[in-house]
Each structure stands twice: as C-alpha cells, then as structure tokens.
Amino acid sequence: MSGRETEAFILKTEDLGEADRWVSLYARSGGRLRGLAKGARRSRRRFANVFEPCSLVTMELREKRSLVWIEACKLLDPHLALREHVGKWACGALLCELVLELVPEGETDEGLFRLLKHSVWQLAEERAPLNVVLVFLCRLMDMSGYLQAISGCDRCGRGLRDARSWRWDPARGILLCSDHGPLSAGMLSIDLGSLLVIEGIRRMPLDSIWRLQFSSSQRLEILRSLLGWVSFHTGKGFASRKVIEQLDWT
Ligand SMILES: [Zn+2]
Numbered sequence: 001m002s003g004r005e006t007e008a009f010i011l012k013t014e015d016l017g018e019a020d021r022w023v024s025l026y027a028r029s030g031g032r033l034r035g036l037a038k039g040a041r042r043s044r045r046r047f048a049n050v051f052e053p054c055s056l057v058t059m060e061l062r063e064k065r066s067l068v069w070i071e072a073c074k075l076l077d078p079h080l081a082l083r084e085h086v087g088k089w090a091c092g093a094l095l096c097e098l099v100l101e102l103v104p105e106g107e108t109d110e111g112l113f114r115l116l117k118h119s120v121w122q123l124a125e126e127r128a129p130l131n132v133v134l135v136f137l138c139r140l141m142d143m144s145g146y147l148q149a150i151s152g153c154d155r156c157g158r159g160l161r162d163a164r165s166w167r168w169d170p171a172r173g174i175l176l177c178s179d180h181g182p183l184s185a186g187m188l189s190i191d192l193g194s195l196l197v198i199e200g201i202r203r204m205p206l207d208s209i210w211r212l213q214f215s216s217s218q219r220l221e222i223l224r225s226l227l228g229w230v231s232f233h234t235g236k237g238f239a240s241r242k243v244i245e246q247l248d249w250t
Contacts, residue, residue, distance in 0.1 A: 003062040004029060007076065009116050011096040013051045015041060023051055023070060026099055026116055027061070031107040035061060035068040050075045054082055054092040054120050081124035087247050091129040093240035095119055095136055101236045102144055114206060115139055122210050130219040130249055135209055137226055138201040146233070147202065148173040150195050155180050160199075164192045171229040188225040194218055220249055 006029040014022040021040035026032050040047045050057050050073045060071040082092045095116070103112065119136040123129055141147040147170075152159045154174050163177045167187045175195075176187075183189055197212045204212075214222060227241055 003060060003071070005058060005060050006030060007056065007058050007113075009096075009099075009113075009120065010051050010053055010055045010057060011100055012053060013040075018042075021047075021051065024100060025057075025059075026103070026113065027059075027108075028110065028113045029108055030061065030068075031109055031112070032099060032103045032105050033061070033068050034105075035059075035070040037070040037073070040070075047073055048075075049078070052078060052083075053096050054079050054123075056117070056120070079120055079124045082120075085129075086243075087249070088123050088129045090240050090243040090247065091133040092120065092123055094133055094238060094244065095123070097238045097240055098137060098140060098230070101234050101238075102140060102146075102230065109143075111206075112140075112143060115143070118206055118210070126210075128213070128216070128219075130223065130244070131214055131216075132210070134214055134219055134223055134226075135201055135212060137223070137230075138198050139206075139209065141226070141230075142202045146230075147198075150175055150199055153177040153179075160195060161192065166190050166192065166195060168195070168225075170226055171232050188221065190218065190222065191215065194222060216249070220245075 006027045008025040008027040010025055012024040016022055019039050019042045021037045022034055023037050024034045037047055055075060056077040057073050057075055059073040062069045062071050082088045119132060122132045126132055138147060153176055155176055156179060158177045165178050167176045167183055168190045169187045171186060194214050197214050200212045201209050227238060231237055
C-alpha cells in the first residue's frame with residue numbers, strides 16, 4: 001500500500017454506480033492513470049467541482065489491490081476561460097483525448113506534464129486555439145516518436161528551403177516537392193512556412209514554441225491530416241474532432 005500527493009490534469013470521468021466515479025488523469029508523479037473516486041457523486045465536500053476536464057488539481061492517490069484510489073482532490077486552476085468559448089472548449093477536449101489515446105499508462109514524464117500545463121494555459125489565454133492544439137499535437141507526436149524528420153524531397157533530394165510548396169503524407173512519412181505530378185490520395189498540400197513551423201516545434205525549447213504560428217488558412221487542414229494519421233495508428237476516433245470540424249474558424 002502506498003500513498004502520494006501529486007499535481008494532475010483531469011482528462012475524463014465516468015460514473016460508476018450511484019455514488020462513485022472513475023477519473024482518468026495525467027499526474028506529474030505517475031503519468032496517465034485511472035483512479036477511483038469513492039463517493040464522488042455524493043460527497044460535495046470532498047470532491048466539489050474538481051473533476052472537469054482540463055482542470056489542474058492536486059490529489060492524494062493511494063494504490064491498493066492494483067487499483068488507484070483518489071483519496072482527496074483540491075482544485076488549483078479550473079481554466080474557466082475554456083468553458084466560456086466553444087472553440088477553446090473543443091480544443092481542450094481534444095488535448096485530453098490525445099493524451100488518453102497516445103500516451104501509455106503509468107509512465108511518469110515531467111516533460112509531457114509541462115507540455116500539457118503550457119498548452120492548457122495557452123488555450124485559456126490565446127486567441128488562436130486551433131494553433132495551440134496543432135503545436136501541442138506536433139510536439140506530442142515528436143516526443144512519442146511518431147513524427148519523422150522533414151528534411152527535403154524524398155524522391156529528388158531537393159532541400160526543404162528550395163521550394164515553397166510541398167506535398168506531405170504524415171501517415172507514410174513521405175514529403176515530395178511539386179515536380180512529381182499531381183497530389184495523390186492521402187497527401188496534404190502544405191507550404192514551406194508550415195513545414196518550418198513543424199521543424200521549430202521539434203527543435204525549440206517549450207517556452208519558445210508558442211510564438212510559432214501555422215497560417216490560419218491551413219490550420220484545420222493540417223490538423224485533419226495529423227488526426228487522420230493518429231486514428232490510422234491507434235484505431236481510435238476523436239469525438240471533439242467532429243465539434244472542431246463544425247465550428248467556423250475564420
Ligand atoms: Zn522532388
């Protein structure tokens with residue numbers, strides 16, 4: 001039996017019976033976990049409004065009989081700005097879904113915790129939620145080893161900075177310059193600026209990547225393409241993607 005206190009982000013909750021709740025979370029100490037909050041649906045005193053997705057909390061966890069029990073939970077930052085703007089809310093929900101699908105359970109990773117903390121804060125503060133979610137996704141894919149190097153044309157070897165328009169297939173890890181015929185199925189037309197942004201997200205320190213901006217006309221298309229790739233690999237869809245697709249981002 002062991003107990004500990006840790007900061008954590010709430011990712012998802014599911015009701016269990018009349019009184020209890022399963023809570024999926026990303027903890028600074030322990031990584032992605034699912035814990036049981038006994039009496040969470042009844043005890044307003046112990047668990048008052050603390051289990052909203054994207055909330056930053058501090059919690060006491062106890063591991064017992066191969067289960068994680070949430071003994072207590074205190075709200076540090078509810079990130080209320082996310083609940084006042086449907087686009088920010090949908091992007092926050094997507095961050096949570098991506099961590100649930102891409103991050104293995106039970107591995108402490110301070111870098112990932114910091115990425116999540118920065119991203120949720122940026123979502124709450126910034127005016128371009130789609131850009132924040134793209135920066136988060138590229139960084140997460142890079143940290144997870146899912147994003148291949150982007151150095152130039154895979155067919156003729158042309159350097160990245162020697163062409164302005166490119167075709168990219170993240171699923172197959174192929175980048176081609178425009179000399180190789182029309183766009184084929186599954187390939188995304190992407191400009192040099194966006195590819196340099198992706199390179200910057202891989203290379204730069206976390207504090208600096210939020211200055212990087214995908215062009216607003218390409219954000220949705222790039223996000224769609226990367227999520228298609230993630231779904232292809234994980235076999236999972238994303239409910240918040242449907243909401244994001246329906247919103248007007250212009
Ligand atoms: Zn080429």
